[in-house]
Amino acid sequence: MRRHGFSVLRDLAGHGVGRKIHEPPTVHNYFDWKHLDELHEGMVLAIEPMLAAQPSRIVTEADGWTIRTHNRCLAAHYEHTVVITRGKPRVLTAVA
Numbered sequence: 001m002r003r004h005g006f007s008v009l010r011d012l013a014g015h016g017v018g019r020k021i022h023e024p025p026t027v028h029n030y031f032d033w034k035h036l037d038e039l040h041e042g043m044v045l046a047i048e049p050m051l052a053a054q055p056s057r058i059v060t061e062a063d064g065w066t067i068r069t070h071n072r073c074l075a076a077h078y079e080h081t082v083v084i085t086r087g088k089p090r091v092l093t094a095v096a
Contacts (some may be wrong), residue, residue, distance in 0.1 A: 005053065005054055006051055006052065006053060006054075007050055007051070007052050007055045007056065008029045008049055008050070008052075008056065009029075009049075009050040009051070009052055009056060009057065009058055009069070009075070010028075010029070010030060011026050011048075011057055011058035012029065012048065012050050012058060012067075012077075013026045013027055013029060013048075014027030014028075014029065014045060014046045014047040014048045014049075014079075015027060015045070015046050016043060016044065016045055016046075017045065017046050017081065018044065021046075024037075025039075025043075025045075026035035027045050027046070027047055027048075027051045029047075029048075029050075030050035033055065035071070038062050039084045040084060041081070041084055041085060041086050042083070042084065043084040044081065044083050044084075044092075045081070045082045045083075045084070046079055046080075046081055047080050047081075047082055048078065048079035048080075049077075049078060050067075050075055050076065050077040050078075051075060051076050051078075052073055052074070052075040052080050052082070053074040053075065054069055054071065054073045056069035056071055056073055056075065057069070057070050058070070060063040061072065079093070080092075080093045080094070081093045
């Protein structure tokens with residue numbers, strides 16, 4: 001992906017979902033030895049990477065909600081909700 005000029009925006013991360021919409025653990029969209037949280041059966045995670053057409057960082061607009069890349073390059077944000085099960089994880093947002 002990187003060799004084709006795309007990048008994962010590290011400013012954003014997924015998260016656990018429970019009694020609140022944003023709970024631990026933080027789900028990074030890239031591998032880092034410092035972030036090796038153990039996943040347990042029953043956990044619900046929002047995995048939501050944002051990919052950009054070139055190296056970028058995030059800027060939040062004045063409305064406090066809208067985000068974009070600092071250089072306004074093309075980007076895509078996608079989210080899946082996943083339940084950790086005893087077998088393989090179950091993707092709740094998958095299209096059948």
